[in-house]
Amino acid sequence: MDTVKKQKILKYSVAYTVMALIAFLTYYIALPPMNPQSKAFWGYLLFLSLLGALPLLLLGNGTKTLVERIKAGNHVRLKTKSAYHVPMKKSHLLPLLPAALMLFVLIVGSIFSSAVFNARSYADVISVTEGNFSDDMPETERITNIALMDTDTARIIGSRTLGSLSHVVSQYEVSDTYNQINYQRTPKKVSNLEYAGFFKWIGNRANGIPGYVMVDPVNNTATYQELDKALRYVQSGFFGDDLMRKLRFSYPTKILGEPRFEVNDEGDPMFVVPCYRPRVLIFGAEDVSEVILFNPVNGESEIYAVAETPAWIDGVYDGYLACEKYDWKGLLSGGYINSIIGNKDCKQTTDDFGYVVIEDDVWYYTGVTSVNSDKSNIGFILSNARTGEYKFFPVIGAEEHSAMAAAEGEVQEKEYIASFPALVNISGRATYIMVLKDAGGLVKLYALVNVEKYSIVATGTTQEEAMADYKQLLLQEGMIDEGALPAPAPTLTADLAVSDLRIITTGGESLLYITADYNERACVFKMRVADDEALMLIAVGDTLCASFKETETERIYQLTDWEFGS
Secondary structure (H helix, E strand, O other): OOHHHHHHHHHHHHHHHHHHHHHHHHHHHHOOOOOOOOHHHHHHHHHHHHHHHHHHHHHOOOOOOHHHHHHHHOOOEOOOOOOEOOOOOHHHHHHHHHHHHHHHHHHHHHHHOOHHHHHHHHHOOOOEEEOOHHHHOOEOOOOOOEOOOOHHHHHHHHHHHHHOOHHHHOOEEEOOOOEEEEEOOEEEEEEEEEEOOHHHHHHHOOOOEEEEEEEEOOOOEEEEEEEEEEEOOEOOOOHHHEHHHHHHHHOOOOEEOOOEEEEOOOOOEEEEEEEEEEEEOOOEEEEEEEEEEEOOOOOOEEEEEHHHOOOOOOOOOOHHHHHHHHHHHHHHOOOHHHHHHHOOOOEEEOOOOEEEEEOOEEEEEEEEEEOOOOOEEOEEEEEEOOOOOEEEEOOOEEOHHHHHHHHHHHOHHHOOEEOOOEEEEEOOEEEEEEEEEOOOOOEEEEEEEEOOOOOOEEEEOOHHHHHHHHHHHHHHOOOOOHHHOOOOOOOEEEEEEEEEEEEEEEOOEEEEEEEEEEOOEEEEEEEEHHHOHHHHHOOOOOEEEEEEEEOOOOOEEEEEEEEEOO
């Protein structure tokens, strides 16, 4: 073998070794699925095709190399604006043929899988049943099944909770993703801790992730939950500890969605990972087909069909996908051209969604509006986050942002910001429920707005106060009768020996909290200072002859009347 041929073989060997290393590193970082129904798969093949063609273009494929052809072109002047002509034959482009094929599949597959050619197939991805609001939505007496707190507020409260734990906050941070779950039949938001960067991972990977934060979106509190066994696989891990890399190597062909952190009723952690499959031709209408339950402690996992997902799992579908699928139904049922020009019978979801817990499931709520209307809803939908079931309720009224503006206007001097509302059934009336936050993101007031008549607005520093005021407004408007009002709580009396006093300001109002023994237990009695300024005369050690009523919180009472005892 002559020297020239040996040098050529050596060049090709080195070139393709480097290309193979680049191909592996690209796969290791990008983690595309080996699935022909994934655009990422074809994109990776396109990259490999270009990578494989590069040595042939640079080193030659039996003809002149690209570099040689460019040098040859330097000797051929043209009378055009172009400076040089590079002689090129069809055979020179053969190495790029596989890349052209991959690009063709990507472009043509995307076009023919789009809603332009498959509008009715997109519209048929889901079926929607019509529900009866007063029958299907359980009547609400107290807001215990509604996540009134938005994710931004959850982040603030969760970070403050972690900030009080110096041994944790110096090494870890709370993930920005707070997931809505139904924990022991009450709504919670949970988020796992993550490593605070590469060097913190190096220093702590032997110990793992020690816990997670659980936020109560009803009572606006958060707790840090320390785990008996630390998490090893998380999204902030590196190399083999990276959650997505572990999942990809375990399921190389699956089109993986965003992992969702959840805990079961025993507090055990789990990542719920949806797997997607296009429902229309090669790329169109991606929908969840399977669910992976991944144990981040030991790396074990199981995969389920959607219909077989364990009942304790709350989030198989995310809210954005739930809204997008309904929009396919609402906009494309009459064909693609109608969705653009005619808009006959076209409807779509509003731009956000809330949560409600019904029985043991989390449901997404969002309003539905006509394409031609932007100030009112023609109804709303509930979508089950685990099963993907849809229900439409034809309740005509104000859309969510109008209701938010009405609630903010009720206390406009405080410049509070309303959260996106959820929907509740109060005395058979569709009602928006939301919280009003200050500039720091902390909850200050609760607000209730009637859907059909959004001038009916009630606010209160507590849920029960807002609910009572709202029902009084409904009564005044003739929308309910007196029988719908709750029976007044009985007035209790007792002599109270004051053991502690505290003044707490919330929602711009000051309340006095008195601690005293009642029925042989320490209890708290509260009253607004504005209702009786003489409260400021009470001191620790005083005895009060007090009248009070029960609240919905055990051992906390509403003080209604008092005087100094002997």
